Amino acid sequence: xxxxxxxxxxxxxxxxxxxxxxxxxxxxxxxxxxxxxxxxxxxxxxxxxxxxxxxxxxxxxxxxxxxxxxxxxxxxxxxxxxxxxxxxxxxxxxxxxxxxxxxxxxxxxxxxxxxxxxxxxxxxxxxxxxxxxxxxxxxx
Amino acid sequence: xxxxxxxxxxxxxxxxxxxxxxxxxxxxxxxxxxxxxxxxxxxxxxxxxxxxxxxxxxxxxxxxxxxxxxxxxxxxxxxxxxxxxxxxxxxxxxxxxxxxxxxxxxxxxxxxxxxxxxxxxxxxxxxxxxxxxxxxxxxxxxxxxxxxxxxxxxxxxxxxxxxxxxxxxxxxxxxxxxxxxxxxxxxxxxxxxxxxxxxxxxxxxxxxxxxxxxxxxxxxxxxxxxxxxxxxxxxxxxxxxxxxxxxxxxxxxxxxxxxxxxxxxxxxxxxxxxxxxxxxxxxxxxxxxxxxxxxxxxxxxxxxxxxxxxxxxxxxxxxxxxxxxxxxxxxxxxxxxxxxxxxxxxxxxxxxxxxxxxxxxxxxxxxxxxxxxxxxxxxxxxxxxxxxx
Numbered sequence: 001x002x003x004x005x006x007x008x009x010x011x012x013x014x015x016x017x018x019x020x021x022x023x024x025x026x027x028x029x030x031x032x033x034x035x036x037x038x039x040x041x042x043x044x045x046x047x048x049x050x051x052x053x054x055x056x057x058x059x060x061x062x063x064x065x066x067x068x069x070x071x072x073x074x075x076x077x078x079x080x081x082x083x084x085x086x087x088x089x090x091x092x093x094x095x096x097x098x099x100x101x102x103x104x105x106x107x108x109x110x111x112x113x114x115x116x117x118x119x120x121x122x123x124x125x126x127x128x129x130x131x132x133x134x135x136x137x138x139x140x
Numbered sequence: 141x142x143x144x145x146x147x148x149x150x151x152x153x154x155x156x157x158x159x160x161x162x163x164x165x166x167x168x169x170x171x172x173x174x175x176x177x178x179x180x181x182x183x184x185x186x187x188x189x190x191x192x193x194x195x196x197x198x199x200x201x202x203x204x205x206x207x208x209x210x211x212x213x214x215x216x217x218x219x220x221x222x223x224x225x226x227x228x229x230x231x232x233x234x235x236x237x238x239x240x241x242x243x244x245x246x247x248x249x250x251x252x253x254x255x256x257x258x259x260x261x262x263x264x265x266x267x268x269x270x271x272x273x274x275x276x277x278x279x280x281x282x283x284x285x286x287x288x289x290x291x292x293x294x295x296x297x298x299x300x301x302x303x304x305x306x307x308x309x310x311x312x313x314x315x316x317x318x319x320x321x322x323x324x325x326x327x328x329x330x331x332x333x334x335x336x337x338x339x340x341x342x343x344x345x346x347x348x349x350x351x352x353x354x355x356x357x358x359x360x361x362x363x364x365x366x367x368x369x370x371x372x373x374x375x376x377x378x379x380x381x382x383x384x385x386x387x388x389x390x391x392x393x394x395x396x397x398x399x400x401x402x403x404x405x406x407x408x409x410x411x412x413x414x415x416x417x418x419x420x421x422x423x424x425x426x427x428x429x430x431x432x433x434x435x436x437x438x439x440x441x442x443x444x445x446x447x448x449x450x451x452x453x454x455x456x457x458x459x460x461x462x463x464x465x466x467x468x469x470x471x472x473x474x475x476x477x478x479x480x481x482x483x484x485x486x487x488x489x490x491x492x493x494x495x496x497x498x499x500x501x502x503x504x505x506x507x508x509x510x511x512x513x514x515x516x517x518x519x520x521x522x523x524x525x526x527x528x529x
Contacts, residue, residue: 009274069289070342075282098390113297
């Protein structure tokens with residue numbers, strides 16, 4: 001795990017609970033108490049109403065594939081070999097987030113926008129876990 | 141609102157527009173050398189001198205005041221607004237406001253970027269801040285092509301846009317480049333060439349992507365009164381707009397539609413009081429083939445989802461009904477990284493009738509439509525040699 005060569009996130013105060021939860025293999029997001037929206041990326045205020053009254057909630061980890069690209073010319077040193085899939089997933093709770101789609105062939109003909117996906121956690125170092133997604137039901 | 145906006149029409153003009161002495165792969169030149177060449181050339185084009193300039197606008201990773209220092213200007217108005225490649229088009233709007241408010245009279249907007257050679261460029265890589273580093277980089281976002289591909293995929297899914305249609309745009313743009321002796325890529329290009337070029341980030345091939353060059357450009361903006369005393373016929377600022385919706389790629393409000401561009405262009409058209417049919421030359425930022433396709437939809441030249449069909453059949457090529465990216469675009473002319481400056485320079489040259497073999501006959505009104513970030517920001521300028529009555 002320590003030989004992971006990819007870029008690692010460095011948490012900031014408003015995002016630390018997200019990365020701490022990922023470490024526990026839980027997907028959590030801030031939710032605005034006054035207006036009820038889930039917030040991504042994590043912020044100290046709700047971008048819909050600017051309320052600072054946000055609480056952390058675990059979310060389902062389920063969603064759909066909103067869009068994707070199959071990367072052939074990858075980021076330098078990125079450990080997923082090319083081709084790999086960068087996806088934007090729309091979570092069941094509403095927000096969209098960027099991730100890698102794993103457990104599926106990186107072939108545009110075999111990926112379908114709208115397909116159900118679920119979170120899977122990858123421990124990439126002794127301190128960092130990344131939320132990836134795979135086709136719902138455990139893989140293609 | 142539009143009546144108030146229209147009051148601004150023709151209050152300022154672009155009176156100078158030029159590029160650095162050379163462009164391409166220039167390891168012997170720093171970014172600031174390119175700024176300086178472009179600034180000197182643009183001032184000469186305007187018939188103005190350094191001492192006339194009281195406002196400096198530039199966008200980079202450095203402070204706006206550094207550009208002023210290098211050029212030996214002590215401005216009383218400095219604007220370093222950085223919203224990506226369309227920054228310079230937005231600067232025209234900012235300069236208009238500053239001039240109309242009476243704060244300054246002569247604004248110099250400059251761009252210099254060693255995009256290919258990276259000489260004299262700051263070490264920090266553009267685009268990696270606290271949140272991108274957390275929510276994009278760990279997933280292997282490999283620069284702009286991967287981000288734009290996410291929108292292209294969605295556009296194809298929603299509207300049936302095809303890789304062939306995107307390739308047609310690249311081919312038409314190359315035909316313009318073949319008429320421009322200064323263009324970097326002038327070899328003939330076919331749809332098959334684009335489709336068989338190597339895949340960078342599906343669905344975008346290598347030839348769906350812009351060049352990466354070292355280049356610079358500058359424009360000079362001044363008041364209507366001062367403009368009439370400059371060396372060449374004023375190119376009036378008729379309409380301007382700018383907008384921003386997001387920076388983090390995953391937060392694009394609609395991956396199939398460029399909302400910031402709709403906002404910026406609606407405002408520019410409302411101010412200009414011209415119809416789409418009045419536009420003689422269109423300069424649409426083309427970092428990737430998908431960008432003008434979505435830009436044309438957002439700016440209302442065609443309906444939502446119709447951009448692919450709009451650019452097909454050579455419609456944007458020389459001789460076609462919609463002359464677009466007549467310098468050869470970012471795809472075939474040059475692309476320093478922040479390409480928007482070159483849409484301004486070419487639009488000015490077209491409406492002045494300075495374009496030689498690629499001149500659009502009788503061109504009087506042009507639109508510049510710029511992109512920032514990953515469809516994050518947009519800026520639009522409508523300009524021309526006549527102020528509509």
